[in-house]
Amino acid sequence: MKKFRFSLEKVRRLREARLESEQALLRSLLAEKGEVEGRWRELDQEETRVMDELRLKKVVEVQELTALEGYRRFAGLERVRLKAAAASLSDRIEKQREALLAARRQVEALNSLKEQRLEAWRKEVDRETENTIAELVIARWTVGREPA
Numbered sequence: 001m002k003k004f005r006f007s008l009e010k011v012r013r014l015r016e017a018r019l020e021s022e023q024a025l026l027r028s029l030l031a032e033k034g035e036v037e038g039r040w041r042e043l044d045q046e047e048t049r050v051m052d053e054l055r056l057k058k059v060v061e062v063q064e065l066t067a068l069e070g071y072r073r074f075a076g077l078e079r080v081r082l083k084a085a086a087a088s089l090s091d092r093i094e095k096q097r098e099a100l101l102a103a104r105r106q107v108e109a110l111n112s113l114k115e116q117r118l119e120a121w122r123k124e125v126d127r128e129t130e131n132t133i134a135e136l137v138i139a140r141w142t143v144g145r146e147p148a
Contacts, residue, residue: 001128004121012110019103026096033089040082047075 006012054060054068 001125004118006114006117008110008113012107012114015103015107015110019100019107022096022100022103026093026100029089029093029096033086033093036082036085036089040079040086043075043078043082047072 050068050071054064057064
């Protein structure tokens with residue numbers, strides 16, 4: 001009996017490589033979103049720290065209030081930018097999850113087909129082995145019964 005060979009093995013390996021690529025892209029997008037959310041938290045913490053420091057002062061100079069107002073405007077604009085970036089990343093992550101799911105289904109379909117063909121090949125090998133054994137038993141039995 002010939003050795004088992006899955007004719008679609010190259011396609012299966014290509015689909016597995018695509019699946020790994022899709023997984024890597026999803027990890028990258030999730031990491032990027034984590035960075036955006038981290039920057040958002042840092043911005044909030046920094047603004048809170050600045051406000052707390054200002055509250056502790058007994059006298060606040062005009063330059064400090066002007067600087068604080070400029071910082072708060074910057075922080076507001078930065079929040080809007082980070083919110084838009086997070087929303088965009090959320091959309092991209094959702095689309096990437098769909099692409100990953102499709103890639104996973106393609107790999108699973110080929111893996112299932114490979115398993116079915118391997119099982120059919122094993123049954124054929126077992127059948128051939130049984131036939132060969134049966135022929136050997138018959139041949140041995142006939143050789144032992146031949147007239148001398």
